[in-house]
Amino acid sequence: MTDLLAARTQMAISLGFHIVFAEIGIAMPLMMVLAEWRWRRTGERAYLDLARRWSKGTAVLFAVGAVSGTVLSFELGLLWPGFMRYAGAIIGMPFSLEGFAFFLEAIFLGIYLYGWERVGARAHLAAGVVVAVSGAASAVFVVMVNAWMNTPTGFTLDASGGFATIDPVTAMRSPAAFQQALHMLLAAYAATGMAVAGVHAFMLLRGAARDFHRRALTIALLVGAPAAVLQPLSGDVSARVVATTQPVKLAALEGQWATERGAPLRIGGWPDAAREETRWALEIPYGLSLLAFHDPSAEVKGLRTVVPADRPPVAVVHLAFQTMVGLGSTMALVALWAAWCAWRRRDLAEHHALLRALVIVAPFGFLATEAGWIVTEVGRQPWVVQGLMRTSAAVTPMPGLIAPMALFTLLYLGLGAIVATLIASLVRESSRTVA
Amino acid sequence: MSLADVGLPEVVAAIMVLALNAYALTGGADFGGGVWDLLARGPGREAQRALIAEQIAPIWEANHVWLILVVVMLFTAFPAAFAALGIVLHIPLTLMLLGIVARGSSFVFRSYGARDDASQRRWGRVFAVASVVTPLLLGMIVGAIVSGEAGAAAARLPTSTGAAAPSYASVYVAPWLAPFPFALGVLSLAMFAFLAAVYLGVREPALRDAFRRRALWSSGAMFVAAFGALGVAGMTTPHVMGGLTRGAALVLQMAIAVAALTAIWALYERHWRFARIAAAAQVSLILWGWVLVQAPFVLPPTLTIRDAAAPRITLELLVGALAAGALILLPALAYMFRTFAAERRVR
Numbered sequence: 001m002t003d004l005l006a007a008r009t010q011m012a013i014s015l016g017f018h019i020v021f022a023e024i025g026i027a028m029p030l031m032m033v034l035a036e037w038r039w040r041r042t043g044e045r046a047y048l049d050l051a052r053r054w055s056k057g058t059a060v061l062f063a064v065g066a067v068s069g070t071v072l073s074f075e076l077g078l079l080w081p082g083f084m085r086y087a088g089a090i091i092g093m094p095f096s097l098e099g100f101a102f103f104l105e106a107i108f109l110g111i112y113l114y115g116w117e118r119v120g121a122r123a124h125l126a127a128g129v130v131v132a133v134s135g136a137a138s139a140v141f142v143v144m145v146n147a148w149m150n151t152p153t154g155f156t157l158d159a160s161g162g163f164a165t166i167d168p169v170t171a172m173r174s175p176a177a178f179q180q181a182l183h184m185l186l187a188a189y190a191a192t193g194m195a196v197a198g199v200h201a202f203m204l205l206r207g208a209a210r211d212f213h214r215r216a217l218t219i220a221l222l223v224g225a226p227a228a229v230l231q232p233l234s235g236d237v238s239a240r241v242v243a244t245t246q247p248v249k250l251a252a253l254e255g256q257w258a259t260e261r262g263a264p265l266r267i268g269g270w271p272d273a274a275r276e277e278t279r280w281a282l283e284i285p286y287g288l289s290l291l292a293f294h295d296p297s298a299e300v301k302g303l304r305t306v307v308p309a310d311r312p313p314v315a316v317v318h319l320a321f322q323t324m325v326g327l328g329s330t331m332a333l334v335a336l337w338a339a340w341c342a343w344r345r346r347d348l349a350e351h352h353a354l355l356r357a358l359v360i361v362a363p364f365g366f367l368a369t370e371a372g373w374i375v376t377e378v379g380r381q382p383w384v385v386q387g388l389m390r391t392s393a394a395v396t397p398m399p400g401l402i403a404p405m406a407l408f409t410l411l412y413l414g415l416g417a418i419v420a421t422l423i424a425s426l427v428r429e430s431s432r433t434v435a
Numbered sequence: 436m437s438l439a440d441v442g443l444p445e446v447v448a449a450i451m452v453l454a455l456n457a458y459a460l461t462g463g464a465d466f467g468g469g470v471w472d473l474l475a476r477g478p479g480r481e482a483q484r485a486l487i488a489e490q491i492a493p494i495w496e497a498n499h500v501w502l503i504l505v506v507v508m509l510f511t512a513f514p515a516a517f518a519a520l521g522i523v524l525h526i527p528l529t530l531m532l533l534g535i536v537a538r539g540s541s542f543v544f545r546s547y548g549a550r551d552d553a554s555q556r557r558w559g560r561v562f563a564v565a566s567v568v569t570p571l572l573l574g575m576i577v578g579a580i581v582s583g584e585a586g587a588a589a590a591r592l593p594t595s596t597g598a599a600a601p602s603y604a605s606v607y608v609a610p611w612l613a614p615f616p617f618a619l620g621v622l623s624l625a626m627f628a629f630l631a632a633v634y635l636g637v638r639e640p641a642l643r644d645a646f647r648r649r650a651l652w653s654s655g656a657m658f659v660a661a662f663g664a665l666g667v668a669g670m671t672t673p674h675v676m677g678g679l680t681r682g683a684a685l686v687l688q689m690a691i692a693v694a695a696l697t698a699i700w701a702l703y704e705r706h707w708r709f710a711r712i713a714a715a716a717q718v719s720l721i722l723w724g725w726v727l728v729q730a731p732f733v734l735p736p737t738l739t740i741r742d743a744a745a746p747r748i749t750l751e752l753l754v755g756a757l758a759a760g761a762l763i764l765l766p767a768l769a770y771m772f773r774t775f776a777a778e779r780r781v782r
Contacts, residue, residue: 056547059543059546059547060543060544060547062496063496063539063540063542063543064539064540064543066496066499066539067499067535067536067538067539067540068536069503070499070502070503070532070535070536071532071535071536073503073506073507074506074521074528074532076510076521077506077510077517077518077520077521077522077528078521078525078528078529079521081517081518081519081521081522082518084510084514084517084518084521085514085515085517085518086514087514088510088511088514088517088518088745089511089512089514089745089746089749090749092507092510092511092512092514092745092749092753093511093749093752093753093756095507095510095511096504096507096508096511096753096756096757096760097756097760098507099500099503099504099507099760100504100756100760100763100764102500102503103497103500103504103760103764103767104763104764104767106496106497106499106500107497107767107768107770107771108767109496110492110493110494110496110497110771110775111493111770111771111774113493114492114493114775115493115774115775118774118775119774165746166746166748166749167748168748168749168752169752396521396522396525397522397592397593398522398525398607399603400603404525404529407529407533411533411536415536415540418540418544422544422547422548425548425549426547
């Protein structure tokens with residue numbers, strides 16, 4: 001394994017680990033606030049139980065998210081000092097704002113978790129609202145940085161390729177910023193909401209504490225289902241921005257080798273880099289041109305427009321993209337089904353087929369998120385900043401990067417297992433102790 | 436450096452040190468709490484551990500964000516320094532991160548995980564050991580920077596292919612695995628333990644005797660570590676020693692001595708709130724002493740604050756964001772501390 005690949009692997013594992021906790025940190029506070037608000041409105045004890053149970057799990061997950069996020073902020077320099085020296089001044093702005101948003105999140109999460117008896121009822125609910133809002137704001141700021149790496153703007157170049165002038169405010173509003181932030185936020189609500197719904201659906205199928213789990217299921221679906229239904233639409237917006245700003249990435253995620261008008265949409269298939277063709281795919285005529293440009297005869301640029309050295313690993317990107325779309329579409333269908341049942345005034349907690357489907361799709365949101373990050377990050381390779389800086393120019397000169405990579409991989413595998421066990425025991429405990 | 440040289444880069448650097456100062460007084464003390472968890476002794480052992488956990492549980496994550504803010508300010512305002520530090524201090528920074536991850540995770544695992552003694556002891560042990568190792572590494576990283584060894588190693592990195600590569604150890608190990616950084620590591624550990632003992636004593640009247648003893652002992656440890664560091668500096672890094680005996684630094688050292696003696700006197704006389712102020716002043720002054728020795732360099736011996744600074748527009752926006760952010764952040768922090776830092780009533 002080369003040092004560059006080790007560094008990329010370590011960054012991928014660190015981000016892949018953190019992103020799950022970050023998503024939970026965005027969506028769980030919203031669900032806790034909704035439960036607490038219902039309790040204040042209805043006086044039903046089950047809602048208070050719910051808010052307090054959820055906040056226990058959130059406390060654990062937020063802490064792991066906070067420390068793994070710290071690791072990432074340092075890894076920018078530990079692994080990619082070339083990138084940070086080059087771009088730190090232009091992308092530091094959203095990171096600084098994220099620092100403040102995260103500060104508010106941490107302060108008010110502490111007040112929310114430990115302040116039940118110390119602050120007034122309204123102040124407590126307000127603290128939860130601040131956590132939910134600043135968590136979402138943190139995500140938007142961080143994603144702005146990634147969007148800039150995909151569609152860099154806000155600078156002029158000098159003769160040697162360095163930045164002559166920079167405009168960090170324009171850099172924050174790069175072409176990909178809006179759609180990436182939207183896609184990420186919806187992903188957080190959809191993945192967390194549907195996962196929590198799946199957990200409570202599982203407990204309902206086992207016949208445990210029905211009143212408690214029914215209310216939990218309702219709130220989780222209120223957060224998760226609309227986001228899951230909207231996410232494919234946001235994906236469409238994303239794909240169209242990628243089509244115009246990163247044509248090679250679009251070609252990689254669709255396995256499109258030749259430039260053609262009326263390009264087909266490929267479902268499945270295996271992109272063969274040696275033969276420069278995608279085999280065994282189900283092709284829907286004009287599908288890609290229609291989806292990417294809303295015009296069946298639009299020209300779609302192929303991978304062959306750039307030399308092989310400038311192409312991402314097509315098979316990985318195509319496979320990850322198909323996985324993301326497949327998982328996300330399934331979630332959207334299950335979410336629509338749940339909405340349909342709710343509209344028909346059926347008791348969701350008694351609908352065993354729906355509950356089983358919710359259990360099955362519970363992990364899909366997080367898996368789709370991982371696949372989506374592979375699409376956006378691997379799809380940009382070999383560039384760390386699209387068209388401007390290669391990933392190989394950004395990596396640290398330190399040799400032996402396989403060692404820290406292995407270390408963090410083991411650490412996160414262990415932490416992941418411990419957290420999963422702990423959350424499972426909190427869920428079991430909730431069923432034993434609530435009525 | 437005179438006052439006339441103070442421009443925007445220096446202002447940003449000063450704000451960064453203020454954030455680091457806040458981290459030392461809050462996040463640092465949270466690590467110090469872990470030190471006292473490790474060293475909890477006697478019949479009141481479990482009561483001490485419970486107090487420490489109760490003290491830091493609601494606030495440690497917020498306190499920790501100061502460190503993230505420092506890192507973000509460093510790479511936004513001084514990207515060249517951040518890049519150089521990330522390269523040459525890769526190993527101690529990685530070890531420190533492992534400590535941060537282990538401390539935070541084990542703390543919540545102990546709080547929310549299985550209640551049986553074996554699990555509690557296991558996570559408590561990880562929490563305590565990580566709380567000792569992390570400040571030690573943080574101090575060693577500062578030592579590697581202030582001694583100029585990290586900067587010198589960064590300057591030795593080959594800039595183009597073909598240049599003779601310096602040995603791995605000379606670039607990636609020697610700058611931080613040396614007596615002076617180690618002495619600063621011990622000093623940081625003693626400072627954080629000292630702060631924690633004073634804060635914990637303020638909070639819980641029932642355990643004051645225990646934490647008063649611990650505060651006085653750690654104040655002594657700070658003296659030993661500080662003079663040890665000075666001694667090592669005299670032998671290995673004469674320019675640090677020279678910086679410490681310059682005019683302004685001498686005044687600052689006298690102020691440190693006054694704060695230290697005041698803290699000891701207040702602890703001795705059991706003026707707890709006074710002791711807390713004096714202890715915080717002492718630790719802050721030590722930190723600013725480091726800054727005074729190192730200015731005008733962000734990464735001595737060659738990279739100055741001005742050379743490493745980002746373009747003016749970035750610095751202006753950053754200062755604007757920090758000012759606006761502080762307007763929201765400081766009241767929020769005050770609210771948090773008022774909510775949780777109330778003195779426990781004698782039961």
